[in-house]
Amino acid sequence: MKPPAFNRFVRLLAELAVLLALYKVGGVLAAWLAWPIPGGVIGLALLLLLFAAGVLKPAMLQLGAGVLMAEMLLFFIPALMSLLDYGSLLRDEGWRILLVIGVSTLLVMVVTAVTVEWVCRWRLRHDA
Numbered sequence: 057m058k059p060p061a062f063n064r065f066v067r068l069l070a071e072l073a074v075l076l077a078l079y080k081v082g083g084v085l086a087a088w089l090a091w092p093i094p095g096g097v098i099g100l101a102l103l104l105l106l107f108a109a110g111v112l113k114p115a116m117l118q119l120g121a122g123v124l125m126a127e128m129l130l131f132f133i134p135a136l137m138s139l140l141d142y143g144s145l146l147r148d149e150g151w152r153i154l155l156v157i158g159v160s161t162l163l164v165m166v167v168t169a170v171t172v173e174w175v176c177r178w179r180l181r182h183d184a
Contacts, residue, residue, distance in 0.1 A: 064119070067119055068119050068120055068123060070120075071116070071117045071118075071119050071121070072124075074112075074117060075103075075121065075124070078099040078102050078103050078106075079095065079096055079099040080095075081098075081102060082094075082095040082096060082098035082099025082100070082101070082102060083095025083096075083099070085098050086098050
């Protein structure tokens with residue numbers, strides 16, 4: 057009998073492999089179709105399609121996604137370090153950059169809230 061830690065590790069590797077494969081397929085599709093959309097975004101769209109079609113359930117990728125989310129800060133370190141090269145740009149245009157970040161964040165939050173509200177109301181109508 058295999059220890060539970062081994063089973064958890066194998067499951068984690070399998071889930072991470074699925075997420076990496078979707079990312080890579082998205083990258084290949086983006087290059088092949090010559091779309092101006094990053095491969096990661098196309099990979100997320102593929103993941104959404106797999107969820108919607110019932111091929112994958114969110115719980116099937118929960119462990120791998122949880123590990124990636126827990127270490128998300130590491131993915132932003134290169135971007136933050138590159139800011140050191142653009143100090144003069146930040147001094148001159150920093151307020152505009154912050155304005156764009158703030159407005160876009162607010163828009164994403166509003167669109168997400170409206171979408172969640174719409175989906176909840178739709179489900180309540182169809183469940184009744």
